[in-house]
Amino acid sequence: MKRKIFSIWSVLLVLLVSITVLVPGCDGEEPTTGTIDVKATLDGDPWDGPLNYTLTPGSGSPISGTDVPSSHTADAGSWTCTYNGGAPDEATLVSITPSETQELSADGTITFSFSFEAEEQVDASITWVSWTIDGVEVPPGSYTVYPPTIIDCEYDVFVAGTYCETVNVTASFVLPYHYGGPNEFKSWHVANAPGSISTIPPGTIWSQDATVNGVVHPICYSFDVLKCQTVTLDAHIKIELHKGTNYRVKINWLGYRGSGPDNILFDNLIEWAGVWGISDMVTSGCVYVDGDVNPANDCSGDSPMLYITHNYTAPG
Numbered sequence: 001m002k003r004k005i006f007s008i009w010s011v012l013l014v015l016l017v018s019i020t021v022l023v024p025g026c027d028g029e030e031p032t033t034g035t036i037d038v039k040a041t042l043d044g045d046p047w048d049g050p051l052n053y054t055l056t057p058g059s060g061s062p063i064s065g066t067d068v069p070s071s072h073t074a075d076a077g078s079w080t081c082t083y084n085g086g087a088p089d090e091a092t093l094v095s096i097t098p099s100e101t102q103e104l105s106a107d108g109t110i111t112f113s114f115s116f117e118a119e120e121q122v123d124a125s126i127t128w129v130s131w132t133i134d135g136v137e138v139p140p141g142s143y144t145v146y147p148p149t150i151i152d153c154e155y156d157v158f159v160a161g162t163y164c165e166t167v168n169v170t171a172s173f174v175l176p177y178h179y180g181g182p183n184e185f186k187s188w189h190v191a192n193a194p195g196s197i198s199t200i201p202p203g204t205i206w207s208q209d210a211t212v213n214g215v216v217h218p219i220c221y222s223f224d225v226l227k228c229q230t231v232t233l234d235a236h237i238k239i240e241l242h243k244g245t246n247y248r249v250k251i252n253w254l255g256y257r258g259s260g261p262d263n264i265l266f267d268n269l270i271e272w273a274g275v276w277g278i279s280d281m282v283t284s285g286c287v288y289v290d291g292d293v294n295p296a297n298d299c300s301g302d303s304p305m306l307y308i309t310h311n312y313t314a315p316g
Contacts, residue, residue: 052084081112125297140304161243195263
């Protein structure tokens with residue numbers, strides 16, 4: 001009798017252990033990975049075949065892909081998709097949609113889609129991205145700055161066409177600058193310094209001019225902006241870019257110098273201590289390339305307005 005009871009308990013114990021192993025607990029770990037789908041279209045239709053690309057995380061190891069469509073399990077976080085070659089025959093990469101960089105959430109899915117066109121179509125486009133102060137992105141609004149400070153902005157420039165071919169682009173950037181006083185004028189001069197316009201990744205800038213009210217002026221040309229009047233500041237460049245690559249263009253427009261900085265387009269002359277003035281500004285940009293098939297996206301339109309109080313008393 002005891003032996004039978006022992007056998008029954010042994011069977012129950014084995015069943016209990018088996019159930020514990022097979023049925024997951026309610027307190028399981030939260031997922032830390034998601035799914036990245038990569039696909040391609042040719043003239044708007046789904047396309048599959050060999051395609052070399054790299055998925056690069058904000059931190060950690062990149063993932064290489066060799067064909068589309070494909071899926072990858074990846075850690076949650078920011079991921080950037082880069083095209084490395086292998087397009088459909090005689091096709092042009094137009095874009096990576098919805099964005100080259102996306103945020104992957106745990107247990108979520110993001111999709112990178114390569115959009116190819118069968119025939120060469122060169123199309124330059126520009127989009128305003130943000131205002132920055134000393135290289136730090138700021139939302140449009142009002143700011144008080146002290147020397148040395150740079151007021152700058154960023155654009156995205158893209159030329160659709162055969163990937164990795166180079167093309168010469170003419171770009172112009174405009175900044176209407178309005179001085180609101182309290183003094184009767186504000187003195188500036190043309191710096192047009194090397195490094196005041198730059199791109200990531202680097203492009204080859206063949207020429208760079210700075211203009212005041214549409215007139216090109218040499219370095220060190222001085223001019224006054226009268227109270228309650230607007231002066232139009234411009235930058236014109238000729239630059240060599242690679243087709244199919246998104247470029248972040250940074251323009252260091254205005255420098256409130258003090259003892260620096262140097263890599264700016266226009267800087268103010270030395271002022272005395274105290275609140276010297278209030279100004280507001282907007283900016284816009286246009287790009288031009290031979291054979292452009294869509295002139296509608298050649299210009300960015302005006303950015304939101306930035307209001308600056310420039311103060312020459314050191315903050316304390």
